[in-house]
Every structure is written in structure tokens, then in C-alpha cells.
Amino acid sequence: xxxxxxxxxxSALSLAACNNGxxxxxxxxxxxxxxxxxxxPEESIYNLTDTFTTQDNKTIQLKDFSGKPTVMVxxxxxxxxxxxxxxxxxxxxxxxxxxxxxxxxxxxxxxxAERDFPDQLAKYKKDMKLDDNFTLLHGSDDAVRTLSVLLNxxxxxxxxGNFSHSNVITVLDPSGNLIYQKEGIQANHDETLKKLNELxxx
Amino acid sequence: xxxxxxxxxxxxxxxxxxxxxxxTEKKMVRIPAGIYTPFFKLPGTEPTPMPAFLMDETAVTxxxxxxFVKANPQWRRSKVSKLLADTNYLxxxxxxxxxxxxxxxxxxxxxxxxxxxxxxxxxxxxxKRLPTVAEWEYAGTAPLVNSREGTLTSYxxxxxxxxxxxxxxxxKSTYKNTFGLFxxxxxxxxWTFDFNSxxxxxxxxxxxxxxxxxxCASSTLYVNNKSDYASFxxxxxxxxxxxxxxxxxxxxxxxxxxx
Amino acid sequence: MKTPFSKKLSSFISLxxxxxxxxxxxxxxxxxxxxxxxxxxxxxxxxxxxxxxxLTEAPNVPKPLTYTSPKRVKVTLKVIEKVMNISDSxxxxxxxxxxxxxxxxxxxxxxxxxxxxxxxxxxxKVSHNIDLHAVTGPGGGAEASNTSPGQSTNFQFRALHPGVxxxxxxxxxxxxxxxxxxxxLILVEPQSGMPKVDKEYYVMQGDFYTKGKYGAAGLQDFDExxxxxxxxxxxxxxxxxxxxxxxxxxxxxxxxxxxLYVGNGGPNMVSSFHVIGEIxxxxxTEAGSSINTGVQTTLIPAGGAxxxxxxxxxxxxxxxxxxxxxxxFNKGAIGQLKITGDENPSVFKKLK
Numbered sequence: 036x037x038x039x040x041x042x043x044x045x046s047a048l049s050l051a052a053c054n055n056g057x058x059x060x061x062x063x064x065x066x067x068x069x070x071x072x073x074x075x076p077e078e079s080i081y082n083l084t085d086t087f088t089t090q091d092n093k094t095i096q097l098k099d100f101s102g103k104p105t106v107m108v109x110x111x112x113x114x115x116x117x118x119x120x121x122x123x124x125x126x127x128x129x130x131x132x133x134x135x136x137x138x139x140x141x142x143x144x145x146x147x148a149e150r151d152f153p154d155q156l157a158k159y160k161k162d163m164k165l166d167d168n169f170t171l172l173h174g175s176d177d178a179v180r181t182l183s184v185l186l187n188x189x190x191x192x193x194x195x196g197n198f199s200h201s202n203v204i205t206v207l208d209p210s211g212n213l214i215y216q217k218e219g220i221q222a223n224h225d226e227t228l229k230k231l232n233e234l235x236x237x
Numbered sequence: 238x239x240x241x242x243x244x245x246x247x248x249x250x251x252x253x254x255x256x257x258x259x260x261t262e263k264k265m266v267r268i269p270a271g272i273y274t275p276f277f278k279l280p281g282t283e284p285t286p287m288p289a290f291l292m293d294e295t296a297v298t299x300x301x302x303x304x305f306v307k308a309n310p311q312w313r314r315s316k317v318s319k320l321l322a323d324t325n326y327l328x329x330x331x332x333x334x335x336x337x338x339x340x341x342x343x344x345x346x347x348x349x350x351x352x353x354x355x356x357x358x359x360x361x362x363x364x365k366r367l368p369t370v371a372e373w374e375y376a377g378t379a380p381l382v383n384s385r386e387g388t389l390t391s392y393x394x395x396x397x398x399x400x401x402x403x404x405x406x407x408x409k410s411t412y413k414n415t416f417g418l419f420x421x422x423x424x425x426x427x428w429t430f431d432f433n434s435x436x437x438x439x440x441x442x443x444x445x446x447x448x449x450x451x452x453c454a455s456s457t458l459y460v461n462n463k464s465d466y467a468s469f470x471x472x473x474x475x476x477x478x479x480x481x482x483x484x485x486x487x488x489x490x491x492x493x494x495x496x
Numbered sequence: 497m498k499t500p501f502s503k504k505l506s507s508f509i510s511l512x513x514x515x516x517x518x519x520x521x522x523x524x525x526x527x528x529x530x531x532x533x534x535x536x537x538x539x540x541x542x543x544x545x546x547x548x549x550x551l552t553e554a555p556n557v558p559k560p561l562t563y564t565s566p567k568r569v570k571v572t573l574k575v576i577e578k579v580m581n582i583s584d585s586x587x588x589x590x591x592x593x594x595x596x597x598x599x600x601x602x603x604x605x606x607x608x609x610x611x612x613x614x615x616x617x618x619x620x621k622v623s624h625n626i627d628l629h630a631v632t633g634p635g636g637g638a639e640a641s642n643t644s645p646g647q648s649t650n651f652q653f654r655a656l657h658p659g660v661x662x663x664x665x666x667x668x669x670x671x672x673x674x675x676x677x678x679x680x681l682i683l684v685e686p687q688s689g690m691p692k693v694d695k696e697y698y699v700m701q702g703d704f705y706t707k708g709k710y711g712a713a714g715l716q717d718f719d720e721x722x723x724x725x726x727x728x729x730x731x732x733x734x735x736x737x738x739x740x741x742x743x744x745x746x747x748x749x750x751x752x753x754x755x756l757y758v759g760n761g762g763p764n765m766v767s768s769f770h771v772i773g774e775i776x777x778x779x780x781t782e783a784g785s786s787i788n789t790g791v792q793t794t795l796i797p798a799g800g801a802x803x804x805x806x807x808x809x810x811x812x813x814x815x816x817x818x819x820x821x822x823x824x825f826n827k828g829a830i831g832q833l834k835i836t837g838d839e840n841p842s843v844f845k846k847l848k
Contacts, residue, residue: 078320184353184433184480185320191434194285325646398589398717400577401619466720469669470622477623477642477667484646485618
């Protein structure tokens with residue numbers, strides 16, 4: 036834990052040093068501010084206190100992901116077009132991180148509170164051949180909606196039980212600050228990778 | 238004896254009247270079940286049955302919100318998290334726990350400059366919730382009780398064609414609809430639980446999107462009535478929002494499921 | 497969509513850098529060979545500093561740019577909804593870019609990187625965005641700029657094509673936002689600059705739809721039925737009846753060259769733009785790079801623009817009109833260009 040704090044402190048410092056640009060809508064750069072060590076910064080998504088359940092039936096809060104950079108996406112497992120592709124994008128990103136992949140959390144939260152219970156999430160994880168550093172989350176309608184608002188993900192439930200949704204890959208720093216977002220499927224993730232590597236170097 | 242009973246009855250009635258005036262419980266209106274036709278139609282979102290529910294008769298007022306802030310210190314202006322409310326949060330109040338003498342006429346006006354997170358927290362505190370877009374739109378389409386005031390669309394268009402008033406009028410100062418709801422249009426915009434379900438940008442000239450890449454399960458969006466400009470304005474407005482935004486003409490009301 | 501843009505951008509930058517390294521002077525042959533395909537690699541894109549764009553209110557145009565290499569240009573436009581006079585006796589709630597109709601004139605140079613901030617006033621009723629026809633990117637910026645009241649958005653774009661371009665609000669319902677006056681012009685000067693003239697003016701036509709007829713007194717609401725039927729009550733230059741008449745007339749002296757940047761916001765009408773008593777020496781047709789000469793009347797599409805150059809030869813008052821002439825006579829599409837100076841009897845003389 037001490038190591039994590041140190042890592043966090045250094046990364047927070049490096050962030051403060053290098054992020055002085057303005058937000059640009061085209062590149063999706065989002066600037067965040069650093070916070071004191073050991074507390075959750077005010078604008079961190081880890082302030083969310085809702086609980087989620089993992090594919091292994093463990094109850095967690097988002098702050099349990101603190102200490103490592105985290106890649107977050109929102110999907111649902113019955114999706115037959117966008118979500119498998121978005122998941123593949125995240126896997127590819129993981130591959131490009133090489134041996135650093137273990138130092139990053141990959142978190143997939145489901146829109147589908149009615150069908151994506153832990154068993155189903157475990158099956159999806161297996162089917163999609165996702166590594167151990169991937170966590171899939173089930174949450175209440177309220178918790179999922181709140182997360183979507185924080186991550187600027189739009190979604191709507193359709194009558195057939197499926198979802199219309201935007202596809203966004205979000206990078207969080209080790210303390211849960213939103214660092215970078217990229218929208219689209221099979222998008223160019225050079226910048227996403229760069230941001231992750233910067234966080235890892237920190 | 239008879240007189241005595243009458244006296245007791247009168248006393249009781251008086252007492253209950255006092256109790257009622259002290260009580261801050263807001264009147265909720267039963268919105269009857271029916272069919273909801275979404276303005277933006279996706280394949281799979283055809284007209285759907287809408288169960289009955291309860292909805293606040295009016296928007297939440299400053300005085301009501303003050304009670305919430307008193308009971309929940311984390312929602313005071315000086316304490317609120319930047320993640321959950323931007324720097325405009327309740328900016329017109331005199332202080333954390335005072336709406337202010339200067340704002341006396343606002344006590345009974347809708348609270349504005351509140352974020353989605355704050356509105357949601359208020360609803361939870363009251364044992365209620367925020368309405369979904371579907372519920373809000375369904376409730377909002379009911380016509381005016383007094384049709385001499387014009388059609389609903391003309392009422393709304395008339396509202397937006399005037400700049401914001403200097404002082405926000407009190408609740409119940411506009412119109413009542415046939416469900417018994419006040420000011421659904423014409424006073425403020427209102428938060429909805431799933432305001433971010435609007436799957437498109439504000440740029441909607443074609444009213445279509447063939448971007449399968451961005452939008453799962455939808456190839457074509459089309460609208461119910463292309464000349465319903467009032468609805469377009471509402472959906473565009475929702476599409477421009479983020480959860481922590483606090484805006485001059487944006488407040489909320491709550492709903493509750495029927496047991 | 498964002499990817500190709502940023503990819504393109506970085507390739508422009510590297511191309512620009514290479515061009516600079518090998519000492520190529522990316523020359524601009526604007527207007528000389530309009531049939532040649534547009535070649536992005538000829539644009540110099542290496543930034544050499546930051547400037548704030550000068551913004552002007554119609555009929556004024558910002559001064560010609562003096563810099564000769566690309567800059568980061570900061571532009572901030574504020575959306576303001578306000579009641580203004582549409583005629584001396586009639587008020588209308590305009591939605592504006594900058595507090596007037598048309599919106600502020602923006603002037604940048606080809607190759608500039610425009611850092612664009614859109615602010616929506618705190619007391620606005622509705623959300624707004626901006627689509628600049630000069631932008632190569634999703635929605636012309638509209639996707640990146642849907643802005644709530646009291647908020648702002650920010651995006652950047654590279655000015656690639658020279659010309660004068662319409663910008664407008666593209667928030668749903670788009671026709672309403674445009675009908676309420678949300679449009680203006682942005683000029684992208686070619687790398688070699690615009691040919692010098694003595695006077696430059698900014699004129700923009702638009703059509704308006706009100707519940708009351710033309711000139712009906714008081715605050716008039718928008719009339720959706722008339723707008724759908726494309727039957728305007730007002731067709732105006734610069735957002736008000738007589739905006740360019742009398743005190744507001746454009747002026748020039750004999751011997752001076754005059755350039756008009758003329759846009760058409762629409763939402764519905766196409767303009768048959770004409771100056772009574774003048775012939776345009778040059779028309780940058782549809783504000784593109786092909787130049788026509790000796791033109792009497794030029795068409796300006798809704799959502800389009802033109803640039804016309806003429807020389808003031810004979811003193812007098814010249815009328816700017818939409819030559820769909822009922823609009824000029826009955827709906828307000830009329831303005832004045834007052835030319836003063838010495839008579840020029842060899843060109844024009846009244847004999848009796």
C-alpha cells in the first residue's frame with residue numbers, strides 16, 4: 036500500500052507538472068488536478084460510494100481500483116455489435132502495453148442490471164478471453180446511471196432489453212481522476228496508450 | 238354534549254389545519270397509466286405502456302431545498318464536491334443556510350443552479366426519485382386545463398421567445414395541466430434521471446444517424462413530429478448537460494412509484 | 497471521425513515542417529488556376545505564435561491581417577438571446593452570436609489553427625452550438641460545441657480553404673436557431689492575403705417570420721407556419737429594417753475600390769444580390785476561388801456567401817437589393833452605398 040501511495044504521489048506530481056494545457060474538444064484531452072497523497076481528490080470518480088459486484092461475486096467500490104491507472108468502459112454482454120468490438124479495442128490496448136499491462140486495471144461496467152449478473156459476466160470474461168487484470172462489474176440502475184454521468188457515456192434502454200449507447204474508453208489516474216477519453220470503435224488509441232504510459236512512468 | 242362534540246371536532250379540524258400548514262410534505266399527483274410515444278424513436282422504442290406513478294405537483298422550491306441542505310451538510314454550498322456540482326451551485330443564495338432577505342420572493346420559486354447529483358440526492362432523501370425522460374415527457378404532454386390560454390406548443394414557444402426573467406416567478410405561476418401538474422413548461426427546465434440517454438449530439442439537422450460505429454442497436458433515429466420545435470429544444474438542452482452543471486433556469490421535481 | 501482529423505493535422509504539420517526544411521516556399525496561387533485540385537500539402541501549417549482574433553460588428557470588417565505565417569488564433573464568441581428592434585416599431589427575440597445580427601465577423605488566415613471557444617450566456621433559455629462552414633471536421637464544430645446556458649465549449653480547427661464562409665447555430669431545431677438570427681461570416685484569407693482595396697464591408701441577408709405582418713408594432717413571436725411555408729415577413733440586410741439606410745449607409749469616395757463580403761443566413765431565401773447602378777468588377781463566385789468579372793446580379797445561396805469588388809466611379813446613392821424585388825420593396829431587403837466626391841461626367845451625366 037505504501038508503495039502505491041508513493042507511486043500515486045509521484046504520478047500526481049508529474050501530472051501537475053505536465054498538464055497545463057487547455058481542454059480540447061477534438062482530441063478529447065481532459066486536464067485534471069493533482070491532490071494530496073492518501074485522500075481521494077475532490078474531482079475523483081472514486082468518490083462514488085455506490086457498490087458494485089464483480090464477476091467473482093465480490094462486492095466492491097470504485098475506490099478499490101485506486102493505486103493503479105485504470106481503463107474504464109461501459110458495455111452489456113448481450114450486445115452483438117459495438118460491445119464486443121469495444122472490448123476487443125481494450126484488449127488490443129492491453130496488448131500494446133506489453134509487460135506493463137499488469138500495472139493497469141481494466142474495468143468493464145455493464146449497463147444491464149437485469150441480465151448481467153456475476154455468472155453472466157464471468158462467462159463473458161471467459162468467452163472474450165480476458166486476462167486477470169480485467170474486472171467486470173454489475174451495479175444497480177442507479178449506480179450505473181451515476182457512473183455513466185461521471186464518464187460522459189450516453190445510454191438508453193430499449194424495449195427489447197438491449198441498450199443504445201455511446202462507446203467511450205476512459206483513462207483514470209491511480210487516484211481516479213479522469214485523464215483522457217476517446218470515443219468510437221476501432222479508434223486510433225495512440226494517444227490513449229501515450230497517456231497510460233505517462234501515468235505508468237509517473 | 239352535542240355542543241361539546243362539535244367543539245372537539247372544531248378543535249381537531251383546526252389542529253389538523255395547523256399541522257398541515259407546518260408540514261412541508263409536498264403534494265404529489267397521480268399520473269394515470271397510458272401509452273408513451275417517445276419523441277425520438279429508435280427501433281425498439283415504439284410507443285410503450287406507461288404505468289401510473291406519483292409526481293410532485295410543482296418543482297422543488299428554494300425553501301424546500303434549504304431543508305435538505307440543513308439536514309445534509311455535504312450538500313452545503315461551501316462543502317459540496319466539485320465532482321458533483323460546479324462552482325455555480327446555489328450561487329444566488331446568501332450563504333450556505335440562508336436564501337437571504339434580498340431573495341425573499343424566491344422562497345416559493347423553484348430552486349435552480351442545482352446539479353443532477355444534488356437533485357438526485359434530494360429525491361433520495363425524500364424517499365422519492367427523479368423522473369425518467371419518458372415519465373417527464375409523458376406527464377408534460379398533458380394539455381392546459383384552461384384551454385383559453387392556448388395550446389401547449391404555443392405556450393411553450395411563447396415562453397422560450399422571452400428572455401429569462403430577472404426574478405424567477407413562484408411555483409404555480411404559469412399553468413396547470415389536466416393531470417393536475419403545475420408549470421411543466423414555462424417556468425424552468427427540469428432534470429431527469431436519464432438525461433444522458435439522448436444518443437446524439439446537438440447537431441441533428443438530418444434527424445438521422447447512420448453511425449453504427451458510435452451507436453449500438455440504432456441505425457436510424459427519427460422523430461415523432463418534425464414540427465414539434467418545443468420538444469427539439471428540450472432534447473437539445475438535455476443533450477448539452479453534464480451531471481455537475483448548475484444552471485440559472487434548471488431545477489427539478491420528483492416522482493415516486495405507486496405501491 | 498476525430499482520428500482522421502488529428503491524423504491529418506499531424507501530417508499537415510510534418511508536411512509543413514518538411515516544406516520548411518527543404519526551403520520550399522509554399523506559394524499561393526489563389527485564383528490563378530481554379531481548376532487545379534485543392535492541395536493540402538501546399539499549406540504552411542507550422543505555427544509561429546498566438547493572436548486573439550479581431551472581431552467586428554456588421555457592417556465593419558476586421559483589418560486585413562499583417563502576419564504571413566500561420567498562428568494559433570483565439571476566437572471567443574458569446575451567444576446572447578435578446579430582444580432587439582427588427583423594425584423601428586417592431587421587436588423580436590433574437591438569438592445572436594455576439595449580441596447582434598449578423599454575428600461578429602471573424603478573420604483568419606489559411607493555415608491558422610483556430611482555437612474556438614463558444615460561450616452561452618448565463619441567462620440564455622436554450623442550448624446552442626456552432627457550425628462554421630470553414631471547418632473541416634464533424635458537424636463543422638457543432639458536435640463539439642453543444643453548450644448549456646452559462647457554460648462554454650472549446651475546440652480547434654485548421655483553416656484549410658480560403659474564402660468567406662457562413663457560420664451558424666446547428667442545435668435542434670436548427671431552422672429555428674437560424675430563423676432567430678444565429679449566423680455570421682468567417683473570412684479565411686489566402687496565404688498571400690486578399691488583394692488590397694480601399695473599403696471593406698460586411699453585409700448579411702436573412703429572412704424572418706413573425707406572427708404579425710411586416711411592421712406590426714410590439715414584440716412579435718416567431719411564426720412556425722410561415723417559416724415552413726417559406727413565406728417571410730422580413731427579408732433583411734444586417735438584421736433590421738433600414739440597418740444600412742440613412743445613418744447606417746455604407747460609404748465610399750469616388751475613385752475608391754469597395755469590397756463587400758455578403759453572406760446569406762437564410763433560413764429559406766436565396767438572394768439575387770444586386771447593387772443598383774453598379775456593376776461588380778469582380779465576383780468571387782460563391783466565395784470560392786474562381787473569379788467572375790463584370791457581373792450585374794449574383795446569386796447567394798442560403799448558407800452561402802460571396803465577395804464582390806467594385807469601384808466607386810460616380811457620386812450618388814446606390815441601392816443594395818435582393819433583386820427578387822418584392823423583398824426589397826415590401827420586406828426590407830434594401831441598403832445604401834453612398835458615394836461622395838467629384839462628378840464624373842465622362843461616365844455619367846444627366847442631360848435634361
